[in-house]
Amino acid sequence: MSERFFNPTRIVYGPDSLCLLPDHLPGNIQPERILLISDAGLRAAGITQRVQELLPRAKTFEEIEANPRHSTVDRAGVLARDMKAGLVVGLGGGSALDAAKAIALLAANPGCIEDYEGREKYTVSPLPLIAIPTTCGTGSEVTWVSVITHTGRRFKMSIKGPAMFPAVALVDPDLLVSLPPALVASTGMDALVHAIEAYTVKPATFVTDVFAVQAVRMSFRYLKRACADIRDDREARDGVMKASLLAGLAFGNSDVGGVHCLSESVGALLDTPHGVANAVLLPFVMEFNLPAAAERYADLARAVGMEGGSPEALALRLIQEIRELSADIGIPRFRDLGVPEERFPEIAEKSFANNSNLSNAREAGRDDYLEILEHAHLEGS
Ligand SMILES: [Fe+2]
Numbered sequence: 001m002s003e004r005f006f007n008p009t010r011i012v013y014g015p016d017s018l019c020l021l022p023d024h025l026p027g028n029i030q031p032e033r034i035l036l037i038s039d040a041g042l043r044a045a046g047i048t049q050r051v052q053e054l055l056p057r058a059k060t061f062e063e064i065e066a067n068p069r070h071s072t073v074d075r076a077g078v079l080a081r082d083m084k085a086g087l088v089v090g091l092g093g094g095s096a097l098d099a100a101k102a103i104a105l106l107a108a109n110p111g112c113i114e115d116y117e118g119r120e121k122y123t124v125s126p127l128p129l130i131a132i133p134t135t136c137g138t139g140s141e142v143t144w145v146s147v148i149t150h151t152g153r154r155f156k157m158s159i160k161g162p163a164m165f166p167a168v169a170l171v172d173p174d175l176l177v178s179l180p181p182a183l184v185a186s187t188g189m190d191a192l193v194h195a196i197e198a199y200t201v202k203p204a205t206f207v208t209d210v211f212a213v214q215a216v217r218m219s220f221r222y223l224k225r226a227c228a229d230i231r232d233d234r235e236a237r238d239g240v241m242k243a244s245l246l247a248g249l250a251f252g253n254s255d256v257g258g259v260h261c262l263s264e265s266v267g268a269l270l271d272t273p274h275g276v277a278n279a280v281l282l283p284f285v286m287e288f289n290l291p292a293a294a295e296r297y298a299d300l301a302r303a304v305g306m307e308g309g310s311p312e313a314l315a316l317r318l319i320q321e322i323r324e325l326s327a328d329i330g331i332p333r334f335r336d337l338g339v340p341e342e343r344f345p346e347i348a349e350k351s352f353a354n355n356s357n358l359s360n361a362r363e364a365g366r367d368d369y370l371e372i373l374e375h376a377h378l379e380g381s
Pocket residue numbers: 190194260274278
């Protein structure tokens with residue numbers, strides 16, 4: 001079978017690279033036609049103001065919430081059309097960047113975001129997008145997918161297409177300086193999940209493997225340190241930002257799998273932060289995947305320095321290490337998420353319907369997802 005890799009995003013990486021933003025604007029852009037998409041937390045951290053200084057005539061929409069909602073995106077889409085936006089700048093974590101992608105699409109196409117659920121449903125290419133991540137987990141700055149919650153359906157829609165890759169990813173690890181430790185932990189674990197799933201799902205390729213393995217290695221090396229002191233540990237800050245970027249390059253051309261199928265279903269129902277849900281569910285899905293993915297997990301175990309034993313033994317040690325890492329950085333247990341048991345069948349059903357379910361290393365049916373949830377529930381109580 002042939003393998004391919006496609007990523008048209010220009011990556012600009014480095015400490016203090018935010019100040020290079022003006023150099024990467026399209027030459028013909030009128031300054032008042034730039035729409036900056038962000039969230040309130042970034043203003044509180046003083047980061048939005050820094051971008052506004054660089055783009056003094058841009059319009060700012062900073063109402064993006066965690067697990068961005070279709071209604072918010074539709075509203076910003078109308079704003080983008082009204083102001084005849086020519087460029088969208090997305091600033092924030094996965095929520096802001098995913099919303100920015102969807103808004104860039106709506107700026108160039110009629111209707112609401114639900115009309116574009118699925119792959120390449122747009123007729124006109126979205127506006128160019130500059131993505132500036134401020135967490136160490138999304139990877140959205142280098143992927144073509146936008147995940148938007150439809151609150152009425154309690155479902156996370158995937159909207160994607162080759163024209164949805166950001167034109168530029170401006171990745172500045174110094175933007176992580178004021179990220180609270182709990183967000184370093186949850187978004188950093190999201191990056192680790194991206195890397196592990198990208199490496200083990202069916203669409204993995206020899207190119208995505210390189211990014212995925214290195215992202216796993218860097219997450220193991222730096223995440224705990226970054227959680228302890230992201231402000232002063234420059235090397236760890238750089239490491240977790242690079243891990244997130246590399247994991248994005250990996251899953252953007254491979255896919256995610258069962259962990260994301262479950263976490264997106266839980267998040268759509270309960271608004272659970274994406275990284276937290278992923279981190280909590282990761283070991284349980286890995287245990288389920290063992291019969292199909294032990295060799296691949298063993299590769300990752302060796303990549304982070306584990307030796308000896310059968311592939312199964314190495315895979316189990318990797319799962320144990322992940323549990324310990326999660327506990328060390330304060331990731332809650334499944335029961336802390338407050339997922340009502342009576343909703344497990346609905347979550348299992350939505351996980352099964354998720355686009356990425358077919359990619360999972362091991363075939364997973366509704367009953368399998370139900371069993372994973374029950375297992376997590378038992379172990380977490
Ligand atoms: Fe994710």
